[in-house]
Amino acid sequence: MSPRTPKPADDAALEGGRRRATINDIARIAGVSKKTVSRVINRSPSLRPETREKIEAVIAKYGYAPDPQARGLAFRRSFLIGLIYDNPNPQYVVNMQLGLLDGMRGSGFELVVHPCDRGSTTLVPDIRAFIERQKLFGVVLTPSVSEDEGVAAMLREIGCEYVRVASVAVDEASHSIVTQDRHGGLLAGRHLAELGHKAVGFISGPLTFRSSHERRGGLEEGLAEHGLTLAAEYVAEGAYTFESGLEGAAKLLGLPNRPTAIFAGNDEMAAGVLHAARRAGLSVPEDLSVVGFDDFQIASRVWPPLTTVRSPTREIGRLASEKLLSQAGEDKRDPADRLPSLVARESTAAPRG
Amino acid sequence: MSPRTPKPADDAALEGGRRRATINDIARIAGVSKKTVSRVINRSPSLRPETREKIEAVIAKYGYAPDPQARGLAFRRSFLIGLIYDNPNPQYVVNMQLGLLDGMRGSGFELVVHPCDRGSTTLVPDIRAFIERQKLFGVVLTPSVSEDEGVAAMLREIGCEYVRVASVAVDEASHSIVTQDRHGGLLAGRHLAELGHKAVGFISGPLTFRSSHERRGGLEEGLAEHGLTLAAEYVAEGAYTFESGLEGAAKLLGLPNRPTAIFAGNDEMAAGVLHAARRAGLSVPEDLSVVGFDDFQIASRVWPPLTTVRSPTREIGRLASEKLLSQAGEDKRDPADRLPSLVARESTAAPRG
DNA sequence: GCCTCGATTGACACCGGTGTCGGACGGGAT
DNA sequence: ATCCCGTCCGACACCGGTGTCAATCGAGGC
Numbered sequence: 001m002s003p004r005t006p007k008p009a010d011d012a013a014l015e016g017g018r019r020r021a022t023i024n025d026i027a028r029i030a031g032v033s034k035k036t037v038s039r040v041i042n043r044s045p046s047l048r049p050e051t052r053e054k055i056e057a058v059i060a061k062y063g064y065a066p067d068p069q070a071r072g073l074a075f076r077r078s079f080l081i082g083l084i085y086d087n088p089n090p091q092y093v094v095n096m097q098l099g100l101l102d103g104m105r106g107s108g109f110e111l112v113v114h115p116c117d118r119g120s121t122t123l124v125p126d127i128r129a130f131i132e133r134q135k136l137f138g139v140v141l142t143p144s145v146s147e148d149e150g151v152a153a154m155l156r157e158i159g160c161e162y163v164r165v166a167s168v169a170v171d172e173a174s175h176s177i178v179t180q181d182r183h184g185g186l187l188a189g190r191h192l193a194e195l196g197h198k199a200v201g202f203i204s205g206p207l208t209f210r211s212s213h214e215r216r217g218g219l220e221e222g223l224a225e226h227g228l229t230l231a232a233e234y235v236a237e238g239a240y241t242f243e244s245g246l247e248g249a250a251k252l253l254g255l256p257n258r259p260t261a262i263f264a265g266n267d268e269m270a271a272g273v274l275h276a277a278r279r280a281g282l283s284v285p286e287d288l289s290v291v292g293f294d295d296f297q298i299a300s301r302v303w304p305p306l307t308t309v310r311s312p313t314r315e316i317g318r319l320a321s322e323k324l325l326s327q328a329g330e331d332k333r334d335p336a337d338r339l340p341s342l343v344a345r346e347s348t349a350a351p352r353g
Numbered sequence: 354m355s356p357r358t359p360k361p362a363d364d365a366a367l368e369g370g371r372r373r374a375t376i377n378d379i380a381r382i383a384g385v386s387k388k389t390v391s392r393v394i395n396r397s398p399s400l401r402p403e404t405r406e407k408i409e410a411v412i413a414k415y416g417y418a419p420d421p422q423a424r425g426l427a428f429r430r431s432f433l434i435g436l437i438y439d440n441p442n443p444q445y446v447v448n449m450q451l452g453l454l455d456g457m458r459g460s461g462f463e464l465v466v467h468p469c470d471r472g473s474t475t476l477v478p479d480i481r482a483f484i485e486r487q488k489l490f491g492v493v494l495t496p497s498v499s500e501d502e503g504v505a506a507m508l509r510e511i512g513c514e515y516v517r518v519a520s521v522a523v524d525e526a527s528h529s530i531v532t533q534d535r536h537g538g539l540l541a542g543r544h545l546a547e548l549g550h551k552a553v554g555f556i557s558g559p560l561t562f563r564s565s566h567e568r569r570g571g572l573e574e575g576l577a578e579h580g581l582t583l584a585a586e587y588v589a590e591g592a593y594t595f596e597s598g599l600e601g602a603a604k605l606l607g608l609p610n611r612p613t614a615i616f617a618g619n620d621e622m623a624a625g626v627l628h629a630a631r632r633a634g635l636s637v638p639e640d641l642s643v644v645g646f647d648d649f650q651i652a653s654r655v656w657p658p659l660t661t662v663r664s665p666t667r668e669i670g671r672l673a674s675e676k677l678l679s680q681a682g683e684d685k686r687d688p689a690d691r692l693p694s695l696v697a698r699e700s701t702a703a704p705r706g
Numbered sequence: 707g708c709c710t711c712g713a714t715t716g717a718c719a720c721c722g723g724t725g726t727c728g729g730a731c732g733g734g735a736t
Numbered sequence: 737a738t739c740c741c742g743t744c745c746g747a748c749a750c751c752g753g754t755g756t757c758a759a760t761c762g763a764g765g766c
Contacts, residue, residue, distance in 0.1 A: 020485070022752055024752075032715080033715070034752085034754095035717085039715090046715090047714075048713085048714065066753070067753070069426045069488065069751090069752080069753090070426050070721090070752035071753055071754080072422045072721095072753090073422045073423050073721050073723085073754090074720080074721055074753050074755080079487075090447035090448070093447050094443035097466060097468075098468065101466075101468070111466055112463045113454075113464055113465075115451065133463070134433075134463055268650075268654075271654040275654075275656065297443070297651070300595070302655055302656070303628065303656055375722055386746045387722085387724095387746090388746060389745060389746075390723095391724060391725095392744095399744060400744075401745090419722080419723070422722080423722035423723040425751095426722080426723070426724090426751050426752065426753085427722085427724040427725080428724070428751090
């Protein structure tokens with residue numbers, strides 16, 4: 001074999017589609033310099049329209065697409081976006097990924113995933129290494145890592161683009177997507193109050209999660225609309241897990257004056273409440289109404305199907321990646337927040353009597 | 354600002370950690386050519402040990418890590434591996450991702466995800482574009498795309514490394530990981546037969562999925578061990594969805610001689626069976642035993658908690674990425690298959706009488 | 707008709723690695 | 737001492753793009 005495949009000879013391979021076109025091919029065929037082709041790729045304004053069109057025609061003819069690696073090398077950053085998450089709920093993760101991909105479609109960016117552990121002592125350096133290793137363009141953070149100020153500070157320091165998804169605005173608007181969890185809580189509270197419940201219990205997520213406070217705050221707002229309040233003894237701290245829902249419900253249902261309805265901070269815990277109710281011999285919704293949060297698949301698989309608050313996770317993901325890409329020059333309009341909505345199923349009803 | 358930051362002047366930035374070391378820095382400091390540093394990075398054998406050690410010392414001192422983009426540009430491939438899937442079950446996807454990441458840890462590779470639609474007419478070109486866009490090193494395919502021969506042929510044609518995860522060996526050993534679904538089915542069949550069930554029903558996944566046939570075949574094997582057979586009218590075709598489980602169970606339970614136990618092809622459908630049983634006024638497990646497959650979270654959230662077959666998805670994922678990386682020169686031993694196991698919970702019991 | 711100036715375009719170096727090939731060096735055979 | 741050969745290493749081009757800066761060009765002002 002000759003030392004190197006001679007360059008001028010492989011035009012045949014190009015024509016036959018056996019070789020991908022490079023910027024050099026396009027430049028040679030269009031009769032311009034590669035820098036000018038580069039200008040077309042990067043939408044440089046200082047280009048005569050006829051030059052641009054001539055080059056675009058050649059690009060289209062050969063189906064040329066610039067090599068992200070070479071481009072990235074010159075730009076000193078890659079065309080990759082990272083999803084950094086510590087939420088253990090599979091459906092949340094998958095919906096978020098789908099949403100992010102929705103917003104990235106056709107942009108030439110790819111999504112790389114990075115689960116992490118918020119509690120790890122090496123959280124910040126780990127994430128930093130992840131970003132610097134592949135020189136990520138930017139990252140999307142979801143709760144609860146998104147609430148970590150140490151991580152955010154590091155991102156600003158190394159100049160990595162980022163968007164934080166959280167239940168409240170934790171950063172300036174260009175860096176945050178808010179999920180309006182408070183509104184979701186309000187819908188739950190209003191729903192239960194309208195059904196006539198006076199004694200409403202709440203099982204929160206971990207108090208280190210902003211969403212726990214938002215969902216509770218919303219619930220209280222919804223109850224307040226009907227002149228009700230959330231009694232302190234009707235509140236249990238959970239951990240967004242099935243088991244913690246079970247325990248929280250056991251505690252609330254063991255109260256001398258047990259609540260007639262329980263709002264669980266998410267569907268997983270609501271499923272735990274259903275199990276606890278069954279063990280306590282209570283039927284849902286006759287003896288106890290239950291409301292969840294998320295509207296993940298589990299909500300319609302348990303018995304009875306859960307009344308729950310739907311959080312538009314996939315939509316949120318799409319907004320997040322669009323916001324991130326708008327920092328890359330892709331012009332996406334900055335859209336309005338998406339509000340959660342209530343999905344009424346069979347786990348809620350008016351209290352007895 | 355001067356036209357370009359002068360090169361020799363920024364050693365201070367290097368020392369201060371404000372600039373990442375490049376191969377040029379290491380070469381200059383170690384007093385060798387960059388090609389020799391490259392030889393160290395790539396474990397070239399023709400290097401005097403003392404030279405290697407000298408360079409390795411400098412690399413360690415400055416925490417140098419080669420730039421994957423530059424390396425990829427020269428190698429004509431990236432250090433990314435893709436996960437291509439069309440399985441809609443979130444927990445499967447997440448577990449698979451976690452497993453893949455387990456096997457990739459410390460390798461310098463990253464995981465990029467690509468959901469797809471097996472039914473799409475542009476499936477093959479879409480996947481091809483995904484691979485060529487970022488010049489992926491390799492991909493992992495999971496059911497049911499992993500069973501598509503058109504996709505596999507394309508991968509071979511473009512020379513992309515790949516591993517296919519499937520319930521049976523669909524390719525040569527170096528390209529496939531088998532999940533031994535038949536064994537899982539056998540465990541379910543054996544379990545039900547041992548409990549004394551004679552009339553066992555089966556709700557399969559789509560017949561276009563290999564796993565549907567494997568799980569059924571295994572069930573029949575397990576029953577056969579006890580002299581039982583699976584009657585044709587006791588088999589319903591489902592679609593691995595909750596709704597199809599509901600429908601399949603409605604059909605089987607409407608039979609004049611209804612089965613006393615149902616093995617559903619996955620947990621989602623088993624949840625559907627539970628709902629159908631409740632609507633039919635049957636209690637589980639007293640009137641009807643139910644077995645699922647997967648052991649995803651839902652299995653322990655429904656009532657009663659499902660007896661099911663656990664498939665070691667995360668472990669499978671780890672094996673898949675290790676197999677893929679072994680083709681990249683990372684020496685991972687080729688490990689044994691992981692077998693599914695039975696998790697007995699409360700949805701199965703001996704039949705009445 | 708000549709000069710000035712902004713708009714276009716190209717030449718060249720560079721991003722940070724790897725492939726090719728040849729040169730320097732040292733030991734054993736002649 | 738000379739020759740041969742294998743080992744080890746470096747010079748240089750190249751991967752496919754972008755940044756910098758200078759050159760070219762046509763139009764408008766004198």
